[in-house]
Amino acid sequence: MTAGNPTLPRRAAPAPDRTWMLVLIFLVTSALLLVSHNNDLLGNLGGLGTVLHNPIVEAVVVSLFLANVLFAYLWRAAPWAKALVGLGSLLLVLPWAGQEDTSLLDLSIQIMIFAALALGLNIVVGLAGLLDLGYVAFFAVGAYTWGIFASPRFSEVLRYYGQNPGATNAGTLALGLFLTAVTAASMIAIRRRVARPTRASTWSFALASLGLVVGLILTGRALLVLNAFRAQGLATGLDANFFWLFLALSVLAAAVVGVLIGLPVLRLKGDYLAIITLGLGEVIRVLANNLGLYTAGSQGITPIKSAAVPWFDRLAGALGFQPDQYYLLFLYVVVLVMIALILTVNIRLDRSRIGRAWIAIRDDEVAAQAMGVPLVQTKLIAFATGASFAGAMGMIFAAKQTFISPESFNLFQSIGVLSMVILGGMGSFPGVILGAAVVTLLNLRILPGLGEATANIPWIPQQVNPGQLQRLVFGVILVASMLLRPEGLLPNRRRTLELHQDEDQEDDSVLGHGPALTAAGGSDVYSPGLAPEKEDERAGGVQ
Amino acid sequence: MDLATLLPFIVNVIVGGLVLGFVYAIIALGYTMVYGVLQLINFAHSEVFVTGAIVGYEVFRVLAPNPMNGYLKLLLALLAAMTVSGVLNVLIERLAYRPLRNAPRLVPLITAIGVSLILQDVLRVIEGFQGRFDLTYILPESFGTRFCAAQSSCAALGNVLRTIGIDLQVKDVILIVVALLSLGGLNYLVNRTRLGKAIRAVAQDRVTAGLMGIDADRMISMTFLIGGALGGISGVLFGLKVGTVNAYSGFDPGIVAFTAAVLGGIGSIPGAVLGGLVLGVIQNLIGVTNIFGQILGSANLQAIDASYQRIGAFLVLVLILIFKPTGLLGKSNVEKV
């Protein structure tokens, strides 16, 4: 079932050293990648060129090339070789090939965006065990945070407020700021002072938060009205140099929305949470669709800027990139760095008090609480952390697309990210990254390649041409891989420990309650002694 | 606007919501049954239900030239849809969920999504071979007529209904009757029969149910059969109500129906029905909020139109669950530790 999986704890003999194999494969696939994405070269290669040009072959080459990084991670090899292959692939060969074929850059960015999303969702679902089906909402928040300000939309908004200032003036700004400060301060004060919430403290806290919202709205509105005269000058949106500031803001905004959504709903259990998050995800999308002034509704926002980094552009130019490729290359590098960051944050959180608390909650809420883990707060941290990653990626997505509209943030995207997490291996960081890569590759390369290659084969009837059966093929792959590797492609250490306990177990009935069931939301835990009955987790049964 | 026009309007909106709610309710039952035994959100149920709708379409299409009684056709369509959807659901369970009985809960969820994608394209291909995509029900003429139309013997009743704004077509009434019958049948089956009790036992603890002599696998199959048959019924009802389906039409009503199941308290049969009805009515009421806004002269309310229907319903769901975390009729299990 899991042959060749290096994370298996029971593996006795150490894996053979594969340094040379790794380097060899790296060289071969790099060569193939570079050749197959160079039209001029291909033209001169004759028969081989035709083969390499075949969309399926091409898709395979890309996948194999990306697999390099995976091999570098998995195989036992000399550190220099790992570094060479990992960094060489990502920093050298890929951008180089992308120079000829920007779709490679687009693909890699997209893979990494999804990988980051999957890492974020993994915290929520894989570690904390909260099923979130509306995760894409945070992605949308990030995308719109940048999209609105770095596009002509911003001047539209300003113009609108210029024309409809209402009773807003400098006084409003002062009032707004004052209100914000006072309420925020009192909220903090209430939090600090009151250990045991009384009715009065709860109400005053609620009142203060209401005041805070009003204050923020007033401030925002006043700022907009007061700056309305700038509309002309900002016809294409804020200066691209704000990119970095907004990267922080997107993270913040998504985290705040995460907390706002999380606060009321995180008390809910299991699939009640799932359906509510699904609903709230839709709410965000519909709001984006309806708040035309800010989001341009269904028409979408375009063009959206990317960052302006002159030295980077000069560097890219010197390396032979075309000016229209600068921003892609730039985003590629940014997203690469972001992934590294996000991964670090993930790993560090996982191996900390917070990570332990998440897993404890996932395993047994009551016991976790009894051990001093505050449920809502801990879940909120998971929610907000996951959300913030999505926020950052949303912004990069907006910059990459130069266009965003609500249809990019529908339920399918949430489900897609979830399937990446599960397919890769819930709770396992390399796993979910791999899951993201596999799903994205399938969707953007392999399946289209398959369709393209078979499109003109006469004996395949129109109706069953793989080119238009991508859902079916994807579905089959999804089902098959789950049946073959229920623990995911690169399972989490914990889960491997659990599942392999039961490996030789022939009768699965006992395992019906076995440890394997303690997935998100949890189920009974079967211990050799008393089985703790967690009635409330089995949400009802048929009544 | 005066009361004489407003009252029938409101009644109309509510009744429309209820009729729709019945369709949601029956779909929701299919979700809730499966959820009840496996704690699995059966994403493929929406396609099971569409399969029923398509089977129903085919029956009506094939029988269209046949002069037989319309109700007989409906009966045949229902039976055919129940059978096909039921068997399909059982097959899905066998192939895609059973092997994963002991995997983490989210794993079958993903295969369910996979199965859902597969079925969508399979259904499209099947109809596509005949050059069809959108399938429009060919219903007997009589179904489209108004309920208790002037010439029939119950004209008086019809007139009374219409005066207060209840303007139903024969097919709406059929829909309600079929829905109520299936609901009653299911309720009896689950709560009154040995089979029902066994299913509930399996739902809670498969292993221990085995110790009671209950074949858990068979019970799970039975549940999928029943759930699938309900999917078939709801498919035909959907076809009756909406008139047109295609391979992809399941997703939307599927989500709403699952929401209904959750709203009512997932796993609860009366809950699913109540949830469906409440959601249907709420959706419709939110859809007409702007009219009330006009009457009340509130600009904010006026902005809330049909585009908020769906999310309005979700927000109501949030509110209800905040106050009743296990849904309207879900048992609030105080945990015994």
Place this chain on the structure above:
Amino acid sequence: MPEQVMVASSGQAVRTAETPMLELSDVHTYYGHIHALKGLNMTVNPGEIVALIGGNGAGKTTTLRTISGMMKPKVGSVIYEGQNITGLPAHTIMQRGISHVPEGRRIFAQLSVRENLEVGAYTVTDRRVIEERVQEAFALFPRLKEREGQLGGTMSGGEQQMLAIARALMVNPRLLLLDEPSMGLSPLFVEAIFDIIERLNKERGTTILLVEQNASMALAIANRAYVLQTGEIRLSGPAEQIAQDESVRKAYLGDE
């Protein structure tokens, strides 16, 4: 099926003591790579009470699970009434007249007390018989009658234990597997439970395989006993003899 159970319960005399009712030979059972039973051999004769004692993790529960089909042995066979039931699914084994009160009680948390009992009688089709047995159970455990409508999951630990035992009795089994029936019961009730076990055995002729931590009481009512240690039988023989055994007294009876 249920008919068989009925007939059999009244017809224990048919079987002779020579043919064992239950026979385990060379049974090996695993949890993943954990080897829990290592070649177990044991027999239970009709009409007997056999006690199975041993320390934590010795494999007592695993033995019962292997018999009732909750687990499959990797090697070895389980013969019940002359038929090989090794590896059969639990529900078919149960239909042959074996009831198992599992470790941890495993009450159906969302079913009421009465429904729990009715599900216990799943293989009985006659409604009247079911009702009779429910009343019998209520007579044995009045607390259950008081709480007829309460959800199983909200019962206290001891109440659940009563329910679990009552539930297993609903089919009037020929062989009853009891896994620590006294766990969590008040002293008064522990005595009551042992009383009930003895009465079942005497009055109905139910054969009983009893796993108990309360070894002295178990040995007091048992005919024979096996001592299990790390998956193997260490000792077996008549109960009185086992109770006298020095090592047993030291290890399990807490004698200094």
Place this chain on the structure above:
Amino acid sequence: QTTVKIATLSPLSGGQSDLGTQIRNGAQLAVNEYKPLFKKIGLDLQLVAYDDQADPATGTAQARKIASDRQILAVVGTLNSGVAIPSSAALAPSHVAMVSPANTANQVTDRGLSNMNRIVARDDAQGPAGANFIARTLKAKKVYILNDKTAYGEGLAKEVEKALKADGVQVVANEGTEEKSDFSSIIAKIKLQRPDAVYFGGIYNQVGVFIKQLREAGINAPVIGGDGLDSSELATIAGQGANDIYFTTVAAPIEALPAAKVFATSFKQTFNDNAQGFGAFGYDAAKVVLQGILDAARANGNKAPSRMQVETAIRKGNFTGLLSGNVTFNSVGDRKSATLYVMNVQGGKYKLATTVPVKPARQ
């Protein structure tokens, strides 16, 4: 022999796949037709179909994929404006010309990309045409506007609303709805407000169901829409209610144009499927593309032209004999002039109500 390719970019899987497949198939017919012509000058013509899944990100990725295949000289696509906008931007640097068979949103060409063209009418042309028809021909005083909350439907509805208001017609609502199966609350409102006409910016399979339910509720006010309704399925779905429906489209009615009839039969023959409006648009768009390439190739001495040459040939060309009339593009890729046909569905039958010439503001 050199291979030259054109690509289609449209949803081939998922809920909008029938429309996307129509576009692909329409283009395929055109390719089949042009193959011999290309052969004559020594070029092997091929069509490659890309699936954008109606998703902007997927569309962009596929567009970049297209850009990397230098044999592909131009693209027919997309179905959704939301996909067209980023995809055309991604194609622009490599000068891959795009001719859209469906995208009506103003922004599609307003960005002034050199590669983006379309054969359908802009929202701000089609909308006013529909509005004028409502105001002048139907003489409606009070109109209820609906839209499907997509870039297409909402954009169109907004233009209709603007034009109607300019004409002094009362607009009781401009309401969006994503609902596809039950319109009871909207219909109740319509019943309450008694408009003289209903405009629905949307696609036939949603609007058809709406009309059916509207008529069943006993409302007979005419329903008007845009080219999203151009499908024979509309009447089938609306069933008994397929009366007093009007829609604007650039595709000539089959009866009016012999070529349209030929197209319809060969479409049916080749794909065992009835041609819908988008099939015709796909066909037309592909013909524009192919003629453009052919012209460029001829100018290039019968050698495969460069993308830039194709881009210019399309933008500057004059294409005749299409199902939607003659096509010439203005500086941003909108048709300099087109005829909008106002079709009328009556008793399930389609007939021409009137024609309206449209011109974009920019020439």
Place this chain on the structure above:
Amino acid sequence: MTYIPNILDVQGVTKTFGGLTAVNDVTFQVPAQSIISVIGPNGAGKTTFFNLITGIYTPDKGIIRLAGEELVGLRPDQVTASGISRTFQNIRLFSTMTAEENIMVGRHARLKVGFWDAVLRTRTFHQTEAEARETARVMLDFVGLSKWRNELATNLPYGDQRKLEIARALATTPKLILLDEPAAGMNPRETEDLKALIRRIRDDLGVTVVLIEHDMRLVMTLSENITVLDYGTKISEGRPHEVRNDPRVMEAYLGRGAAAGEYGKEARPNA
């Protein structure tokens, strides 16, 4: 005898479920550094009583104070933070965690280390992490489970799981620990070990112990004071020998085997 302040002070708590009064106006005091038992027939309300103290249920009526601090209304995690920790009648370990990690979760409330500390790996983080690991080691040693340190909790034999739960509860550095039937499922021999462990919890760690048990041998020899509940009401209270000879207790709970002396020697009061 010196005055020993009551560390836990429960005044008249009541809890009803629907029509059933599970805990009825119970008043209960625990002197610091003592070992107290709560006994009573099945369904008497003992577990519910623990649940009330630890905040899992909120009492309908009554006051609960820990060292003067009011506990009613606090969430379970806050109760733990203020110094009460517990084990469960039905074992509730974190099944996907190792023994060591289980105990480290128990440190949660005591580690003052935040989100950013973890992300930035500050000194505080490293210190607290080391501290938590050290506590886990000490606790594993204390209950004698060192050999299981890296084993998943589910894989431990039942009796050891009980001990692990105790270790986890101790890791919260409680003032008071509540043990719900710690000896259930243990044989007399193992129960003896447990008894020693409980004594060490009090003597070595200075933690006050309240336990629920049905094993009278354990209760009578270990506890300094016993409270008896029946139908939610306190029916008796006192030294083991007093309680043992209380006719009401005999009738409701102990049964005929309750003759004096059978359950071994009484614990010596701690003062």
